[in-house]
Amino acid sequence: MKILITGGAGFIGSHLIQRLVTQRHEPVVLDNLSTGHKENVPNGIEFHVEDCRNVKALKNASKGCEFVYHLASTVGVEKVLGNPRECIENIIESTHAALSLGIPGMDFSTSEVYGKNTKILTEDSELVYSSKARWSYAASKLIGEWLVKSEGWKTVRLFNIVGPKQNLGYVFSNFVNRAANNETITVYGTGDQVRTFTDVRDAVNIFDTLRSVDFDVVNVGGTHTTTVKELANTVIGTLNSNSNVVSVPYSKAYAKGFEDVFEDCLVRIPDLTRLHALVGAYKYTPLENTIRDTAAV
Ligand SMILES: NC(=O)c1ccc[n+]([C@@H]2O[C@H](COP(=O)([O-])OP(=O)(O)OC[C@H]3O[C@@H](n4cnc5c(N)ncnc54)[C@H](O)[C@@H]3O)[C@@H](O)[C@H]2O)c1
Numbered sequence: 026m027k028i029l030i031t032g033g034a035g036f037i038g039s040h041l042i043q044r045l046v047t048q049r050h051e052p053v054v055l056d057n058l059s060t061g062h063k064e065n066v067p068n069g070i071e072f073h074v075e076d077c078r079n080v081k082a083l084k085n086a087s088k089g090c091e092f093v094y095h096l097a098s099t100v101g102v103e104k105v106l107g108n109p110r111e112c113i114e115n116i117i118e119s120t121h122a123a124l125s126l127g128i129p130g131m132d133f134s135t136s137e138v139y140g141k142n143t144k145i146l147t148e149d150s151e152l153v154y155s156s157k158a159r160w161s162y163a164a165s166k167l168i169g170e171w172l173v174k175s176e177g178w179k180t181v182r183l184f185n186i187v188g189p190k191q192n193l194g195y196v197f198s199n200f201v202n203r204a205a206n207n208e209t210i211t212v213y214g215t216g217d218q219v220r221t222f223t224d225v226r227d228a229v230n231i232f233d234t235l236r237s238v239d240f241d242v243v244n245v246g247g248t249h250t251t252t253v254k255e256l257a258n259t260v261i262g263t264l265n266s267n268s269n270v271v272s273v274p275y276s277k278a279y280a281k282g283f284e285d286v287f288e289d290c291l292v293r294i295p296d297l298t299r300l301h302a303l304v305g306a307y308k309y310t311p312l313e314n315t316i317r318d319t320a321a322v
Pocket residue numbers: 031032033034035036037038055056057058059060061062075076077078095096097098099100115119133134135136182183184185186187
């Protein structure tokens with residue numbers, strides 16, 4: 026099957042291309058390379074270096090495609106807070122453009138949509154925001170969800186997908202890179218934030234399966250919870266690193282005074298009952314393997 030991947034030159038997209046190729050599908054990539062890299066798209070894959078909001082270019086890229094994985098989005102706290110208007114417009118307009126193709130598809134939303142809710146998060150959990158600008162990404166992704174729902178698309182809400190080739194601006198990739206180089210690891214806030222980390226290769230296998238089952242919205246995350254502090258120690262132990270860990274308050278986390286617009290969510294744990302009913306019991310890659318493979322790249 027010919028399948029369009031918007032944002033396919035990014036971290037998740039690069040792994041999704043590989044998965045689809047091994048399943049004998051024909052991925053077509055459209056990406057404006059704002060955070061993606063052309064090296065993430067192997068030779069021989071049809072690649073359109075275009076903006077997803079350019080409907081003419083998108084239509085051209087989608088010729089013959091029977092499904093769309095819509096990954097294109099502004100991603101990362103610095104980018105979101107650095108230019109909130111561009112982030113909001115990019116997410117909503119790209120999703121609107123992708124929907125206009127009239128092809129079935131899957132939208133990539135985020136666990137951020139749950140906001141500050143610290144309960145175990147089912148797809149029907151309450152969404153809890155404050156007026157801090159940090160939530161503009163979540164709110165835009167949520168509008169994207171509602172847009173795609175109206176056209177019968179599926180939505181996946183991702184909880185920290187990690188692994189080889191991820192940009193170093195994220196906690197997991199940053200810790201692995203620093204530990205691999207025996208550099209100090211900096212934990213922002215108390216380090217008691219609870220998260221799950223899912224190997225990107227597990228995630229793309231799941232996205233492949235989810236293409237052919239019926240649902241509207243589902244969490245995709247891991248079953249193993251860890252605090253950020255524990256993650257730092259697991260990374261150091263797994264890589265036999267000499268790194269030490271220092272804690273720094275959030276006010277020091279970002280340049281340009283982002284501390285006034287940023288706030289963290291202390292606990293973010295997915296309920297995966299719906300996911301496992303859709304894809305069956307999934308055997309996740311152990312975190313230590315993901316750490317070793319990420320360090321090896
Ligand atoms: N990695 C995670 O843990 C995570 C968590 C929650 C949600 N997501 C979502 O998954 C998707 C992929 O994220 P990722 O981690 O691979 O990030 P990424 O930055 O590596 O990938 C995003 C890609 O979209 C491209 N892009 C952005 N705007 C575009 C536009 N207007 N037109 C064309 N291309 C555009 C970028 O160049 C990049 O290649 C995003 O929608 C993101 O919001 C990821």
